[in-house]
Amino acid sequence: xxxxxILLSVKDLHAHYGESHVLHGMTFDVPKGEVVTLLGRNGVGxxxxxxxxMGIVAxxxxxxxxxxxxxxxxxxxxxxxxxxxxxxxxxGIFSSLSVRENMLLPPIIxxxxxxxxxxxxxxxxxxxxANSQGTKLSGGEQQMLAxxxxxxxxxxxxxxxxxxxxxxxxxxxxxxEIIRELRxxxxxxxxxxxxxxxxxxxxxxxxxxxxxxxxxxIPNEDLTANMDKLKTYLGV
Amino acid sequence: xxxxxxxPVQALFGQLLLGLINGAFYAMLSLGLALIFGLLNIVNxxxxxxxxxxxxxxxxxxxxxGMGYWTALIVTPVVVAIFGMIVERTMLRRLYKLDHLxxxxxxxxxxxxxxxxxxxxxxxxxxxxxxxxxxxxxxxLGFMFLPIYRGWVVVASLVLCLGSWLLIExxxxxxxxxxxxxxxxxVQAFGINVxxxxxxxxxxxxxLAAIAGVLAAPIYSVNPLMGSNLIIVVFAVVVIGGxxxxxxxVITGFMLGLVEGLTKVFxxxxxxxxxxxxxxxxxxxxxxxxxxKRS
Numbered sequence: 335x336x337x338x339x340i341l342l343s344v345k346d347l348h349a350h351y352g353e354s355h356v357l358h359g360m361t362f363d364v365p366k367g368e369v370v371t372l373l374g375r376n377g378v379g380x381x382x383x384x385x386x387x388m389g390i391v392a393x394x395x396x397x398x399x400x401x402x403x404x405x406x407x408x409x410x411x412x413x414x415x416x417x418x419x420x421x422x423x424x425x426g427i428f429s430s431l432s433v434r435e436n437m438l439l440p441p442i443i444x445x446x447x448x449x450x451x452x453x454x455x456x457x458x459x460x461x462x463x464a465n466s467q468g469t470k471l472s473g474g475e476q477q478m479l480a481x482x483x484x485x486x487x488x489x490x491x492x493x494x495x496x497x498x499x500x501x502x503x504x505x506x507x508x509x510x511e512i513i514r515e516l517r518x519x520x521x522x523x524x525x526x527x528x529x530x531x532x533x534x535x536x537x538x539x540x541x542x543x544x545x546x547x548x549x550x551x552i553p554n555e556d557l558t559a560n561m562d563k564l565k566t567y568l569g570v
Numbered sequence: 571x572x573x574x575x576x577x578p579v580q581a582l583f584g585q586l587l588l589g590l591i592n593g594a595f596y597a598m599l600s601l602g603l604a605l606i607f608g609l610l611n612i613v614n615x616x617x618x619x620x621x622x623x624x625x626x627x628x629x630x631x632x633x634x635x636g637m638g639y640w641t642a643l644i645v646t647p648v649v650v651a652i653f654g655m656i657v658e659r660t661m662l663r664r665l666y667k668l669d670h671l672x673x674x675x676x677x678x679x680x681x682x683x684x685x686x687x688x689x690x691x692x693x694x695x696x697x698x699x700x701x702x703x704x705x706x707x708x709x710x711l712g713f714m715f716l717p718i719y720r721g722w723v724v725v726a727s728l729v730l731c732l733g734s735w736l737l738i739e740x741x742x743x744x745x746x747x748x749x750x751x752x753x754x755x756x757v758q759a760f761g762i763n764v765x766x767x768x769x770x771x772x773x774x775x776x777x778l779a780a781i782a783g784v785l786a787a788p789i790y791s792v793n794p795l796m797g798s799n800l801i802i803v804v805f806a807v808v809v810i811g812g813x814x815x816x817x818x819x820v821i822t823g824f825m826l827g828l829v830e831g832l833t834k835v836f837x838x839x840x841x842x843x844x845x846x847x848x849x850x851x852x853x854x855x856x857x858x859x860x861x862x863k864r865s
Contacts, residue, residue, distance in 0.1 A: 388759045390756075390759055410759045411760075411762055411763050414758075419760070420756075422756060426753055430748040439746070484760075487760075
C-alpha cells in the first residue's frame with residue numbers, strides 16, 4: 335500500500351503509441367498538496383506520462399494509483415471522476431464554443447470545487463471576454479482559460495502540461511503566481527516543464543525524465559546544489 | 571388564368587410546394603448525416619435504408635399492431651434508433667480510427683442488406699399508407715391548392731430541424747457534442763462518457779431519418795427502394811452545405827428542394843440533374859461547401 339499522504343503513485347508505467355514504446359517503466363509519487371514537476375528534454379515522455387495518467391493513451395501497462403485506486407485499466411472519463419483534471423499542452427480550447435461555454439464545459443465531478451466567482455476573480459479577463467469564440471483569445475488568455483476551467487470541477491489534482499510554453503515573460507510570471515495560489519488553496523499539481531528556472535519558483539520537488547524513465551528526484555530546496563547535474567540531464 | 575414569366579401561377583406554386591416538401595426530407599436526412607459525420611467520422615451510407623425502415627416500421631405497426639400514424643410517429647424513431655445504436659455498438663465503433671472509406675463501405679453494405687431484406691419480404695411495388703384523417707383534405711389558398719398533409723410535413727420538418735439546431739447550439743448537452751466533435755479524447759478526459767454520447771448521437775441521427783420515413787409514408791407510399799432513390803441527392807446536399815455543418819445541411823436541404831422545384835417548372839428535363847450541377851459549381855468555388863469550414 336502507498337503511504338497515506340501519497341495522492342498519485344505511478345509504478346513501472348509503460349506506454350505505447352501504435353508500435354512505438356514511449357514510456358519504459360516510469361516510477362514516481364506525487365504527495366498530496368505538493369507541486370511536483372516532470373523535467374526533461376523534448377520527447378522524453380513527459381506528455382505521454384500525463385496522457386497515460388489521464389487514461390488518454392490506450393496502450394499502457396504497469397500501475398497508476400490515485401488515492402489508492404488502481405486506474406491502469408479505467409477509461410479516461412472514469413479516471414477524471416476520481417478527482418483528476420487535465421490541462422493539455424496544446425491547451426485544448428474549443429473553437430466552436432464561446433469562452434463561457436469552454437469555462438463551463440468540464441462537468442462538476444465532486445463538491446468542493448472553486449466557485450465560479452472566485453475563478454473569475456483569479457482570471458477577470460475571462461469574464462470580460464465570456465462571449466468571444468474560445469480560440470479568438472490570445473495565447474496567454476487561452477492558457478488562463480485552460481487552467482481556469484478545471485478549477486471549478488472539484489478535482490483535487492491538476493495535471494498542467496507546459497503551461498508557460500510560448501508565452502511572454504510577464505504572463506509566465508502571472509501563471510507562476512496562480513500556481514502558487516492554487517497550491518495554497520490545497521490543490522495537488524503535477525507540472526510538466528522544460529523551463530526549470532520557472533519550475534524552481536513553484537515546485538516542491540522535481541523528477542528528471544529521460545528515455546521514458548525517471549532517472550532522478552531532486553527536492554526543490556536542493557536544486558541550487560544540484561544545478562550542474564540538472565544542466566547535464568537537460569543538456570542546457 | 572394568371573401567369574408569371576409565361577408559367578401558370580398554379581403550376582409554379584404547385585412545383586414550389588413539391589420542391590419544399592422534397593427539401594423538407596433532404597433537410598431532415600442531411601441534418602442527421604452531418605451530425606453523424608461530425609462526431610463519428612462516418613459517412614453513413616445506410617441513412618437512406620434507415621429512412622425506408624422508418625416508413626416500413628410505421629406500416630408494420632399499423633398493419634400488425636393496429637397502431638395509428640400519431641403513435642407510429644413516436645414509436646418508429648425509437649425502434650429504428652435502437653436498431654441503429656446496436657449497429658453502432660457492434661460494428662461502426664471498430665472503424666472510427668480508420669479511413670472514412672471503411673465506414674462508407676460498411677454502411678453501404680448494410681444499406682444493401684436492409685434493402686434486400688425488405689425487398690425479399692415485400693417486393694418493390696410499394697404499399698399504400700393512408701394520410702391520417704386529421705390531416706386529410708386541403709386548403710384553397712387562391713393561388714394554389716395546399717393539401718394539409720403536405721403543409722404538415724413542411725412544418726414538422728422545420729420544427730425538427732430548428733429544434734435540433736437549438737439543442738446543438740444553445741444547450742449544455744450541445745456544447746458537449748460540439749466539443750467532442752473537435753477533440754473527443756479531451757472531452758472524455760474531463761469526465762464525460764464520450765463513447766455513450768457517440769452512440770446516442772448516432773441514435774438521434776437515425777431517429778431523424780426514421781421520422782422522415784414516417785412522414786414520407788403517406789406521400790410516397792412505402793417502398794423498399796425509397797431510401798436509395800433519395801440518398802444520393804441527400805449526399806449532394808451534405809456536400810454542398812459543407813460536411814459536418816448542421817445549419818448548412820438544413821438550409822441547403824430546403825434551398826435545393828426549391829431549386830429542383832423551380833427547374834421542374836422552367837426546364838423539366840434538367841430537374842433530376844440540377845442538384846448535381848449546383849454541387850459541381852459549389853465544389854469548384856468553395857471546396858469545403860457553402861457553410862463548411864476549411865479543414
